[in-house]
Amino acid sequence: GNSVTQMEGPVTLSEEAFLTINCTYTATGYPSLFWYVQYPGEGLQLLLKATKADDKGSNKGFEATYRKETTSFHLEKGSVQVSDSAVYFCALIYSYGKLTFGQGTILTVHP
Amino acid sequence: DGGITQSPKYLFRKEGQNVTLSCEQNLNHDAMYWYRQDPGQGLRLIYYSQIVNDFQKGDIAEGYSVSREKKESFPLTVTSAQKNPTAFYLCASYGTDYGYTFGSGTRLTVV
Numbered sequence: 001g002n003s004v005t006q007m008e009g010p011v012t013l014s015e016e017a018f019l020t021i022n023c024t025y026t027a028t029g030y031p032s033l034f035w036y037v038q039y040p041g042e043g044l045q046l047l048l049k050a051t052k053a054d055d056k057g058s059n060k061g062f063e064a065t066y067r068k069e070t071t072s073f074h075l076e077k078g079s080v081q082v083s084d085s086a087v088y089f090c091a092l093i094y095s096y097g098k099l100t101f102g103q104g105t106i107l108t109v110h111p
Numbered sequence: 112d113g114g115i116t117q118s119p120k121y122l123f124r125k126e127g128q129n130v131t132l133s134c135e136q137n138l139n140h141d142a143m144y145w146y147r148q149d150p151g152q153g154l155r156l157i158y159y160s161q162i163v164n165d166f167q168k169g170d171i172a173e174g175y176s177v178s179r180e181k182k183e184s185f186p187l188t189v190t191s192a193q194k195n196p197t198a199f200y201l202c203a204s205y206g207t208d209y210g211y212t213f214g215s216g217t218r219l220t221v222v
Contacts, residue, residue: 042215049210099146
């Protein structure tokens with residue numbers, strides 16, 4: 001079946017540090033891949049997405065590249081801000097629009 | 112503004128009681144979904160509906176029920192058969208226009 005594995009967390013960084021959150025997936029075929037962000041007490045917001053191999057999704061300084069050969073979709077940001085503190089979820093979409101999520105990574109950025 | 116509205120934001124359930132979580136969307140999406148979020152486990156699919164008057168079980172449907180009598184509405188009932196209902200519940204809809212849209216969630220606590 002389909003599955004998504006995110007790096008163990010939580011992640012704590014200082015402001016302006018480089019961020020990487022690893023995400024690997026197992027799926028039949030070539031699903032679309034997503035990163036969602038969740039702020040405390042809120043629902044999920046789409047951060048970025050990629051629909052086919054070698055696509056790069058980007059938004060608000062975050063980037064992730066769909067790597068078919070390594071089945072990965074790692075999230076990166078060159079310089080994090082305190083306002084980036086949130087929970088980040090990697091996900092893939094499969095039949096009937098259903099999403100499979102990773103377990104989430106808590107990011108805390110200190111000034 | 113188009114979106115998804117979940118209510119209530121917080122809900123308390125007594126042992127043996129059924130409770131219903133509301134989810135309404137005005138995006139004109141055919142597909143709607145219910146996910147459960149537990150700490151450290153990501154989101155898991157409870158039920159989904161592709162069209163009015165039709166719905167399917169997700170990965171963790173036991174102890175839950177849904178209905179889809181109107182396109183705009185997809186309420187979730189947490190029955191007394193659900194032994195561990197304390198969680199954060201997220202409703203979502205999916206369409207080719209906006210992709211996935213999530214509500215802001217309902218936090219259910221057993222008292």
